[in-house]
Amino acid sequence: MLVDWAQISEALWETIIMVTFSLLFAVVIGLPLGILLVVTRKGHLWENKYVFTVLNSVVNIFRSIPFIILMVAVIPFTRLVVGTSIGTAAAIVPMVLFSGPYIARLIENSLLEVDPGVMEAAQAMGATPRQIITRFLIPEALSSLMLGITIATIGLIGASAMAGAVGGGGLGDLAITFGYQRFDTMVMLITVGILVIMVQGLQSTGNILSKKIRRR
Amino acid sequence: MITFKNVTKVYQGKSQDVKALDDVNLHIEEGEIHGVIGFSGAGKSSLIRCANLLERPTSGKVTVNNQDLLRLSPKELREAKRDIGMVFQHFNLLNSKTVFTNIAMPLLLTNTPKDKVKKRVNELLNFVGLSDKADNYPDQLSGGQKQRVGIARSLATQPSVLLCDEATSALDPETTKSILELLKKINREYNITILIITHEMGVIREICDKVTVLDSGKVVESGSVFDVFSQPETKIAHNFVSSVMHDEIPDSVYQLLQKQEDRHQIYRIVFIGESAGAPLLSQIAKNYNVEVNVLFGNITELQGTPFGNLVVKFEGEDKEINRVIMHIHQQKVTIKEVLADVS
Ligand SMILES: Nc1ncnc2c1ncn2[C@@H]1O[C@H](COP(=O)(O)OP(=O)(O)OP(=O)(O)O)[C@@H](O)[C@H]1O
Ligand SMILES: [Mg+2]
Numbered sequence: 001m002l003v004d005w006a007q008i009s010e011a012l013w014e015t016i017i018m019v020t021f022s023l024l025f026a027v028v029i030g031l032p033l034g035i036l037l038v039v040t041r042k043g044h045l046w047e048n049k050y051v052f053t054v055l056n057s058v059v060n061i062f063r064s065i066p067f068i069i070l071m072v073a074v075i076p077f078t079r080l081v082v083g084t085s086i087g088t089a090a091a092i093v094p095m096v097l098f099s100g101p102y103i104a105r106l107i108e109n110s111l112l113e114v115d116p117g118v119m120e121a122a123q124a125m126g127a128t129p130r131q132i133i134t135r136f137l138i139p140e141a142l143s144s145l146m147l148g149i150t151i152a153t154i155g156l157i158g159a160s161a162m163a164g165a166v167g168g169g170g171l172g173d174l175a176i177t178f179g180y181q182r183f184d185t186m187v188m189l190i191t192v193g194i195l196v197i198m199v200q201g202l203q204s205t206g207n208i209l210s211k212k213i214r215r216r
Numbered sequence: 217m218i219t220f221k222n223v224t225k226v227y228q229g230k231s232q233d234v235k236a237l238d239d240v241n242l243h244i245e246e247g248e249i250h251g252v253i254g255f256s257g258a259g260k261s262s263l264i265r266c267a268n269l270l271e272r273p274t275s276g277k278v279t280v281n282n283q284d285l286l287r288l289s290p291k292e293l294r295e296a297k298r299d300i301g302m303v304f305q306h307f308n309l310l311n312s313k314t315v316f317t318n319i320a321m322p323l324l325l326t327n328t329p330k331d332k333v334k335k336r337v338n339e340l341l342n343f344v345g346l347s348d349k350a351d352n353y354p355d356q357l358s359g360g361q362k363q364r365v366g367i368a369r370s371l372a373t374q375p376s377v378l379l380c381d382e383a384t385s386a387l388d389p390e391t392t393k394s395i396l397e398l399l400k401k402i403n404r405e406y407n408i409t410i411l412i413i414t415h416e417m418g419v420i421r422e423i424c425d426k427v428t429v430l431d432s433g434k435v436v437e438s439g440s441v442f443d444v445f446s447q448p449e450t451k452i453a454h455n456f457v458s459s460v461m462h463d464e465i466p467d468s469v470y471q472l473l474q475k476q477e478d479r480h481q482i483y484r485i486v487f488i489g490e491s492a493g494a495p496l497l498s499q500i501a502k503n504y505n506v507e508v509n510v511l512f513g514n515i516t517e518l519q520g521t522p523f524g525n526l527v528v529k530f531e532g533e534d535k536e537i538n539r540v541i542m543h544i545h546q547q548k549v550t551i552k553e554v555l556a557d558v559s
Binding site for chain 1: 311
């Protein structure tokens with residue numbers, strides 16, 4: 001059985017594009033959201049019950065929708081944003097909506113882990129709320145944030161496989177079309193192998209980065 | 217320097233409110249080291265946190281350096297805080313930053329020029345004896361070293377007041393001693409007023425000029441360390457003093473005394489200053505017809521002054537013993553108090 005390597009490398013490229021861009025936008029949305037989820041809670045820097053309750057509910061709603069359903073449900077929105085509802089670019093929209101709130105939660109958790117004493121010291125030395133966030137909370141949480149982002153990236157790889165359903169392409173799509181629909185076991189095994197290597201590589205890189213950051 | 221006026225702090229609880237500070241009035245003079253002692257939950261942390269508004273009093277007034285903190289705008293308050301250093305029990309250092317950056321932090325917040333930061337931090341590293349640790353991370357330091365970093369950081373902006381909340385409570389006795397020495401040095405060399413919170417009377421004895429005893433959010437006793445140690449007025453103050461002065465009669469001696477019937481013949485004599493106890497007792501033995509029997513005694517030092525404590529038994533006729541007591545009372549300079557009956 002012949003293996004079409006060009007096809008595989010194209011699928012790999014599509015996966016990389018989808019994951020990278022989704023991650024980028026998801027972090028852009030998730031980071032401020034995660035920070036707000038921390039600082040608006042009771043007793044924190046910008047305590048605000050309404051903002052917190054609203055954001056918290058929105059994140060919960062998005063987090064409770066399975067990706068495959070989210071993808072279909074946001075098709076009109078996707079069309080509005082990228083002009084089409086099929087293709088790699090179109091897959092990125094639901095992936096961002098899926099991953100952004102997830103990243104917000106991960107960031108919230110990392111920030112909450114920071115020793116409250118550090119914030120107290122910051123307040124005692126007269127830091128502004130902004131400085132407390134950027135110079136104390138985030139640097140102290142960065143190592144754990146890195147691990148969170150790694151987990152989110154791996155989650156996005158999984159989501160990108162499903163994105164094949166809207167014609168997003170990518171490795172997952174390839175595995176499904178060849179392996180499941182055409183019984184081409186070889187291609188399926190190869191794509192799965194690549195996915196495993198990617199996830200492994202990402203996790204180790206994330207771990208190493210996280211360790212490095214802890215000391216910098 | 218620091219004044220608390222009718223300060224009350226109430227924490228709103230779910231089921232009930234907690235009154236952590238109850239109408240506290242306290243004045244701390246410029247240049248003094250003032251200790252606040254009390255049991256757990258007495259409100260010590262609440263008090264010190266009101267001194268830089270980490271906690272806002274529910275009512276009352278807090279003045280630091282002639283500034284009424286509660287009337288300052290957020291910006292003015294941040295400014296004022298740069299004049300009030302704070303040292304924490306658990307150090308509260310940034311684990312992701314080096315010792316150098318940790319100490320530099322208060323300066324970096326105001327965009328101080330790099331060369332100035334470097335100069336000041338190196339000065340401070342030198343002052344706290346950690347010049348060789350500038351590039352280390354907090355988790356590579358011992359507890360005592362971490363606290364030195366915390367202290368150096370609190371001094372970065374050259375404050376006139378230093379607040380220490382249980383600064384030595386996480387440290388072993390040796391390290392505690394060296395940290396206390398460092399605080400003393402700060403007080404002496406920079407003339408920084410220090411407010412120190414502790415539950416250990418040893419800390420008070422070691423470095424404080426004044427002491428305030430806090431109980432259930434109220435000031436129950438306040439005065440010079442010497443006065444409070446030599447003549448505690450309240451039971452709680454007395455207990456704290458006993459914890460370090462060891463002026464309690466040992467159990468073995470106490471049991472011996474219990475067996476004897478003439479317990480009224482036993483007295484506690486407290487000596488202060490130069491006058492040692494021996495001449496007085498030998499005088500009594502020579503000039504009066506009584507037997508002097510020392511049951512227990514010790515002499516310690518309080519702020520450089522000898523401080524003695526004797527429990528003696530006088531044997532003889534009641535009339536003669538009364539004359540002895542009269543005599544002791546007349547030695548006003550040397551004797552602060554004579555307590556009859558140990559039980
Ligand atoms: N943030 C808070 N919310 C509610 N109650 C509080 C809070 N902080 C302190 N309290 C309560 O106020 C009282 C005084 O607490 P505080 O921490 O001032 O005591 P402390 O003397 O420092 O005790 P410790 O020696 O244990 O540190 C306690 O009953 C405590 O439970
Ligand atoms: Mg406390």
